[in-house]
Amino acid sequence: MTLFYLAMAWLAGIAVANGTDTSWWLWLALAGMSLPGIFLARRKPAWRTVFLCAMFLMLGAMRLSLSVPHFATDDIAFYNDQGFVQAEGVIVKPPEVRDAFASFEVRVDRLELPDGPPRDVRGRVQVETTATQEYHFGDRVRLLGELRTPPELENFSYRDVLARKGIYSTMSYTQVDIVAAHQAGPLREFMFDFRAGAHQMIKRLLPDPQAALLAGILLGIETDISPEVSDAFSAVGATHVIVISGSNLVIIAGLLQSLARRVLRNCGTVFVTIAGIVFYTLFVGGDPAVTRAVFMVTLGLIANQLGRQTYGMSSLGFAALAMTLINPFDLWNVSFQLSFMATLGLILYVEPLQNLLTNSLLRVFPVERTKQIVGAISDAFVVTVAAQITTTPIIALYFGRLSLLSLPTNFLIIPAQTPLMVLGGLAAIAALVSFPVGQFLAWGSWLFLSWTIEVVRFFADLPYASIEAENISPLSIAAVYAIIFGLTWMAMPPGEGHTNRWQGLRQSLSVKVIALFGLAIAILVFAASAALPNGRLHVSFIDTGSGSATLIVTPSGRHILVDAGGSGRRLSTALGDGLPFWSRRLDLVVLTQPGPEHTGALPTVLKRYQPAAWMTNGAPPETGLDAQSDWVVALPGTQVHVDDGVTLMVLHTQTGSLIEGEPGEPISLMVTYGDARILLPGNLSPEGIKALLDGSLVPESTILYLSHDRDDIASNESFLTTAGPQVTIIAVEPNKPLPEADQHMLSCLAAAGSSIYRADETGTVHVETDGRQMWIRTAQ
DSSP: OHHHHHHHHHHHHHHHHTTOOOOHHHHHHHHHTTHHHHHHTTTOHHHHHHHHHHHHHHHHHHHHHHHSOOOOTTBGGGGTTSSEEEEEEEEOSOOEEETTEEEEEEEEEEEEOTTSOOEEOBOEEEEEEEOSSOOOTTOEEEEEEEOBOOOBOSSOBHHHHHHTTTEEEEEOSOEEEEEESOOSOHHHHHHHHHHHHHHHHHHHHSOTTHHHHHHHHHHOOOTTSOHHHHHHHHHTTOHHHHSOOHHHHHHHHHHHHHHHTTTSOHHHHHHHHHHHHHHHHHHTTOOHHHHHHHHHHHHHHHHHHTTOOOOHHHHHHHHHHHHHHHOGGGGGOHHHHHHHHHHHHHHHHHHHHHHHHHHHHHTTSOHHHHHHHHHHHIIIIIHHHHHHHHHHHHHHHHHSEEESSHHHHHHHHGGGHHHHHHHHHHHHHHHHHOHHHHHHHHHHHHHHHHHHHHHHHHHHTSTTSEEEOOSOOHHHHHHHHHHHHHHHHHHSOTTGGGTOOOOOOOOOSOSOHHHHHHHHHHHHHHHHHHHSOOSSEEEEEOOOSSSOOEEEEOTTOOEEEEOOOSOHHHHHHHHHHHSOTTOOEESEEEEOSOSHHHHTTHHHHHTTOEESOEEESSSOOOTTOTTSSOEEEOOTTOEEEOTTSOEEEEEEOOOSOOOTTOOOSOOEEEEEETTEEEEEOOSOOHHHHHHHHHTTOOOOOSEEEEOSOOHHHHTOHHHHHHHOOSEEEEOOOTTOOOOHHHHHHHHHHHHTTOEEEEHHHHOSEEEEEOSSOEEEEEOO
16 A cells, blocks of 8 residues: 555656746755655665655646656757648557547657758657548658647637647648658558558448547557547546457457467466466557556566565556556656546445445345346446546546446446457457458457447437536645545444555356357348338438438339538548448449549548449549549530439539539439439529529429538529428537528528428438438437
8 A cells, every 4th residue: 555655646746747847856856855754764665665655646736747848959849830841750649530530649859940051959840730541550640831839719729739749840731742751660561551450450440430439449449430429438437448448458458368368378368368467558548548558467467476465555656656657748748647547436435335235136036146237237327337437537637527327338338348348359460360360259249349339429419418517726626535535434344444455357258158149140230121221312411510411212222422522531430321221332422523622531531432323523633532433524405314213314514524623513413213302503693593494494402412622502582482391400510500591591591391300400311212212310
């Protein structure tokens, strides 16, 4: 327990020194003043601990003081905010690509100012640029842009976030040229290349959002998770599932140890397991939660080898001390705080909660039945409650919300995490040798991933799934923790605090593997049958943020995508939801016009789905898309007949030659099935609208879809009256006021009796029709 007290004093010293200008040597002098007290109290353990804590408090403060940067002329941050510069360096972290932007860290070693010669410098820069080409760890790049000091926002300090990573400069909207490849350490480059390869394999094996979730859980890559999925996990307090956590590492350690025992002796097993988890930590980027778990699991393995049991509080204290010794700014890392508090909650409360549950059940059930019940729900319920006792205040402080449904959600999804990790990891590895085998295993993982996602979505959609908790001060959170730990200390029987032991990995897999395997196959077959065509037309008007995208699934199962604009993550998730989990084919992609509102998410789609045919208005395709299949130019009157009764008719499009660089007239489509008529006019110009009205080509429609660029249609009352839609679906960016033309349009449509769905209020809108009746559901 002494080690835990010393670690807490060390952390307190780091917190005390934050924001002060005290020199490191003064803190060291104050720490030295504790030495006489330690010597004089050598026979009084309690007082000796007090003086040791005082020394560690001063040493913690000294460690932070030594980490405060002082920039000189050879530091890159010295040249912040001096206009455009040219710099060279090496990418030292795997780039993160979110939709159309890429960001990465560059270790800069050369800088050239506009009015001076090149000079050698040092330091890291956070770079953001457009994702027009692929960047890799180890690439040497030349940067051209403005070197800036990270900003301080109203409710968020980006400067502090980057400073805790050792970054004090940013470059946005940067021109990036790759000078050379393979300029970093070969071992780390191999690991990150393997990680990127595993990520791409997961994308091949699974659709989104299942693939994105597995990449976050297994590889620590969260960039593909759509905001809709991320918000749902956040609403029900299940964000710990999305990212790599200490529990992931414990599962991996258990698997490595189990495999190693088959071929090695006990001593060799320990070292192989430790080496494996250290490699995995480096492989996924060394997140604080995983790094903390590395220390604790390593201590547990070594202690078990020496015939001793590790005390949980001491292990946790050692992990926190070691991590902040390396980087004291980790103390302010939210992941570090949550993982530390979650582990502390497990140490303090799992055993008392299990005892409470056992005693309560013994009043109803016999002993053997009680043991079975407690064993079955301990990980899913007791562990969740224990962790939430200590993490809820931090979640309320940083995220401004409290989940009211976290317990039932975690109770249902936690048991699925071990099989989805095991099957997902095996699938990615097996697919490198035999893709069909990997695909089969991936479908097994898909079951548990889908279960996790659908449970989270179900609870997140319930009323009052979470409540807002705004304007909470850190002082009030400190007071809450003082009450929690004060009551805990008072409730402890004498000596109980010294009897807790670090719990090793429990064997959670059932011996009835064959029964579980058969059940998994049955569920997989059921899921596959549910995804098969049901004889109805399905149309999803996808909320991609700032772009347009419509997914059409015909009664026989043909897949047609009209436009692919906006957020790639949102669109990829919607396609994963709308298509069968085994499908990677789009029968037709219609790009009504070039531009980011219509094609911005297309690169993301093409990484996973293979279009069989394309249709455009004749404008040249976007850069990087011209190598795809043949492009068919639409003409007015063009019809696409699907053998199940669905027809796509081109009402209007570009005619004649295009002026270079101009988008041209959009493709306006009418989708018909039975009595259902769905009108997709696109961004019609005033001339296009007039041509349709003069030619009586605007049919009365069942559904009218208005994309973001609808200004001319919104202001044309004749077009809206002629179309006369029963239902109008409008793409609206969130948190943006409607222009005056849109407000007038809404009034006209409402007066005509049209039901209106706005994407900023409903999210994605799903329409299902059998040609006579229509069913509509929304994402929100």
